[in-house]
Amino acid sequence: MRSLAGDSVSRRDFVVVLAAAGGGLLLGCRVDGLKHAASITTRLASAGTPAFEPNAFVRVGADNVVTVVLPQAEMGQGILTALAMMVAEELEVGLDLVRVEHAPADDRVYANPHLGFQATGGSTSVRAFYEPMRHAGAAARSLLVTAAAQSWGVDPASCRAEKGSVIHSGTRRTVTYGAVAERAAKLPMPDKVALKNPKDFSLIGMPAKRLDTPSKVNGTALYGIDVRVPGMKIATVAASPVLGGTVVALDVKKAMAIKGVHQVINLGEVIAVVADHMWAAKQGLAALAIRWNDGPNGTTSTTDVVKELEAASREQPVVARNEGDASQPARLIEAIYQAPFLAHAAMEPLSCTVHVRQDSCEVWAGSQVQGRARATAAQVTGLPLEKVVFHNYLLGGGFGRRLEHDYVTQAVRVAKQVEAPVKVVWTREEDVQHDVYRPYYFDRIAAGLDAHGNLVSWSHRIVGISILARWAPPAFKNGLDGDAVDGSAQLLYDIPSIRVEYVRHEEPVIRTGWWRGVGVTHNNYVVESFIDEIATASRQDPVAFRRGMLGKSPRARAVLDLAAEKAGWGKPLPPGHGRGVALMYSGWDTYVAQVAEVEVTGTGDIGVRRVVCAVDCGTIINPDTVTAQVEGGIVFGISGALWGEITLKNGRVEQSNFHDYRVLRMNETPAIEVHLVRNLEAPGGMGEPATAAIAPALANAVFAATGKRIRQLPLQKALAQG
């Protein structure tokens, strides 16, 4: 697996970090973090010193409660439970004994081994922490068993661990972990700890109830926006509607006259109104009647962006993959595909609470990059990093938006001017219009067929902004953005000649970033739509055509077969209905096949009726969570594929809220069937794959229903335009 950053933590380094944090020694930042870290449902302040803390990920209290420290952000994907299951499996405790707590922000101790720093993205959590979390649990178990054996004066090898207790096999004596925790804390770390054989797993691979569900049905779950600090003010913000614009004039007097408004803060390109509550802040902001100088981007529209991308598509590309020699084909098929800017529109609008004091700073927010959020607070305040405490919370959706820390930086800038803690809350309009959007992509793709209609050459040129070059510069090498070509460069079809290219084109008028699948969401749409085009051109069945090129990829062929069989591929459908298939494989190392069935009404409305998805993601931690990620990923992807589009006019984002940035609702949601392939291959990512595969499945289904090939998303708009 590639690592995104130059200072990545290898697996070996990670063990060293674990060892450094163990042996009864606590790292300074860890102690500091512990005092403040909130458990997922309750504050930990009263918990006192834990009896046994062998490493940074697990503690055992004298009360026999096991606390798992969650290095990653829980944003709905279920890793809170999955990572706890990994620890609990090796520690030999049931989930009923486990409590989960947010880790403090620390880019070293809590680095994501796949990304090199503390970050939750790229569908990496399970893959990256599968070994570290099990090792953390196994090390704790080993010490607890040794401690119990010593207390009995017996050989540790004659003892075993079970459900939070140590049992001596010979005498059947039993002692709880809690009772030997203090003794275990005094033992040296074992040199080597064996992990369980997967065939002995009792938790991993079994459906488990999510640990966060109870708090999410009664209003007690705490998200960043729910933070309440004594004496706290509430602020809301308006950034320049055009990127690069600045404030020219504003009516402060009028805003200050509103009851509850305390302060107007002008940051140049952003205005904040600080008040007693959000209502006063919002009214204050409206009363300001801000006039902006739009700056250099004030005349740019989407069509200008597309023109530039089209021009860039003729520039010299960087080659991502080049195999075989493209001989002169009997027939050449060429196409241009385009995918628009997309907003995240997570349900929880962005929010960050900050208290800047003379010599310290405290930040409360939901973030996918806790370490970066903490670092930006240190930078803005000029305080040393150790004087900044960052508290992470549950995320009301991330989808990549909270992999950025712009809203944290902004909130700290505001808080520097406020003599109290301040919670900055973005309105939905601010959220939609100042997002960090999925980039617009412009692709040229071509295929060569021989005289028999066989696919003999393939060429895909991807043109777009590089997110990696900005977000993780060390990962952007020789002009190639590995994410931008993800899902295309790994093309599994057995084609004699394959070429994948990338042209980087930056666009200063709009900010772009990660969006649930980014590179793959667009590449899979292009690749799998175009494969369908070729199947049609060579008069072959779309499933059979794909299948014939998967002889070297049995796992891909298996999910394709499974999805086709379960969907009833080939069975007749009513008029106006159509089925489409798509296969997805990428750097996530997960295989997905989907069959979507759509109905196109007489008035041209696309309705999605049914989606069947087959998944092989290797080792599964919690099968119910994998199923949920597929269900949810498909719904998220349908919204994007059918309607999702952010457009610019005069430098301004034209959409602003759910009335004009349409997302799927209950009455529009299809029946979704998920079929999991079970094996013990290495775990693959599951947060994003289902989202990536649905766009081409839908586009191909629309083609089957209407005969219209849509090469520019969103589908509904393209179909209406004819």
Added chain:
Amino acid sequence: MRLMINGKIHRVDVPDDMPLLWVLRDVLGLTGTKFGCGIAACGACTVHLDGRPIRSCATPVSTVARKQITTIEAVGETSSGRKIQDAWIALDVPQCGYCQSGQIMSATALLAGNPHPSDADIDAAMSGNICRCGTYGRIRAAIKQAAGPAVAVAKGASP
């Protein structure tokens, strides 16, 4: 202004036009009710007014002064609310969970007025609540589970 929330009287000094949402969240600290859109387009802020679901982000507080307000924090004290919450837990409905307070309030009101809702009834009652994690299928299944097995009979029998 006196407000009756979850069976308790609260006195608040706020502007008449202030939406109930911000009174709940910012003044009274009842943060279980969520802010999603501010224009009654997403349902995250749904609470009950005399048992009926309303969008608190677009409801001026002065219009609810003499009515019974129920929020997610207390909905489990009603029979329908308890059943809905239990079904939500049984089927592990939430993902990020942010919209679920509103979903549960809408579902509870549906079930209280219609013990055995059809799919069309569920669509009608729930389509104002957006979930970006895409838990709609589980929400539908959980409402049916909370309603119990008499769906087909009740559907045919309802006038």
